[in-house]
Amino acid sequence: MSRGKPVQDGVRVKLPEGVSWAELAALSAEEIKQRNLWPAGFLPLPHPHHEAGGMVFPKVLIEETKRQSARDLTRVDLDFDLPEHFLPEFPAPIYLTTRLDLGDVSQGKLVTLDNFDEIFRDILNPKQLEGLRLLVTPFPQQQFNASADRRSLKAHSGVACFDCHANGHTTAATHTVGDIRPNEHRHRIDTPSLRGVNIQRLFGSQRAMKTIEDFTEFEQRGAYFDGIPADATRKGSNILERGSQVHFMAEFQALLDxxxxxxxxxxxxxxxxxxxxxxxxxxxxxxxKGQCATCHTPPYYTDNLMHNLKVERFFKEVTINGRRASADGPIKTFPLRGIKDSPPYLHDDRLLTLDDTVEFFNLVLELKLNAQEKKDLVVFMRAL
Ligand code: HEC
Ligand code: HEC
Incomplete structure (x- = not known):
């Protein structure tokens, strides 16, 4: 990755017994469905505890946050589920569109309320700096707050935007989407990187909000409280002021390259x-032959649209660990610029490597790529 963490390779999704990838690709969607041959790893991934849901942080982030501030992001009821070597680099490098001459400006540190001023005061204007302050300031949220039904051991000041979007990138911290009911149909959602939000036009993997400002405001009013306004009031929702706070936060986010x-x-x-x-x-x-560029259009490898890949053509509905594997619906075309830095892949993190994504799209788009072609596609994506 950009600061040297090894990129994991190889196909990690397991095949069902008795078939090869090439044999699977030769079958129609209907045959794969009828014979139950869709690899389990290509089904929607459940949240680490799907019935409980909510925000869950990887251990590296929890440890570093505790070290800097004594704020403990451990949940009493569950742990994050994916191994560290499949996660993005931590702490991630930061590239600013305004100062590309500096390269990575993170100084190798996790940017928090304790150090942001020292790291950034000479390279941001005061408005951007205030936006960043708000992005690293904790505010109450459904699982981390002062109420008796919280999921932290002690009463809690809350989470900061950059607990999940650490250094403006992602730690793969996860959550369940707020807008789907009943709970078994709610998608697990991976924290997307905020790098390159300036060139994007749709925000959220499924919501397609139209501005960074809208998404910033929606996070604390809606997503932080699982879409339950009564809980937001009871647990202490922080209402951001559009002109002086939301706008400043969005301005900083739009500097992340x-x-x-x-x-x-x-x-x-x-x-x-x-x-x-x-x-x-x-x-x-x-x-x-791969037709990837139909949706992943250069130079940033996104068409800034949503597409319904209709993956449910390939499998019968089944419930795994509380998650009903059903139709995903339209999902945003994530940009593939810098994609080697943002594992795991897809909106719910179901794919661990880029090799997995090529096997996935080979079946979903019915491309019939050979082994060499699959390798070449992975090598190309690593260069983006
Ligand atoms: C659970 C950790 C978490 C926290 C805390 C968090 N986010 Fe997010 N953020 C996410 C996830 C998950 C998504 C994807 C949502 C979806 O797919 O619908 C997201 C999406 C976004 C997006 C859209 C990105 C895109 O590429 O579509 C923006 C912008 C954003 N968040 C900004 C913020 C801001 C600003 C805050 C603080 C107010 C914040 N986030 C706090 C996890 C988090
Ligand atoms: C019809 C439009 C379309 C085509 C064609 C397409 N993609 Fe995608 N791609 C998407 C969408 C939509 C997503 C998000 C899906 C999800 O998260 O469930 C995606 C996600 C991805 C991701 C993961 C991105 C991330 O941040 O997690 C990779 C990698 C990828 N595509 C590679 C490819 C490759 C390689 C091809 C060609 C073999 C291809 N795509 C063809 C629409 C497309």
């Missing part, structure tokens, strides 16, 4: 002089 991709030219395509043969073949497949 994608990580450097030195092989890409101004069109977002590979410079042949800097690229290997496999990368060049991967690019050709991405724009040709």
């Amino acid at each position: 994608f990580p450097p991709a030195p092989k890409l030219n101004l069109f977002g395509k590979l410079d042949p002089a800097k690229s290997g043969e496999s990368e060049m073949r991967g690019q050709e497949l991405f724009f040709g």
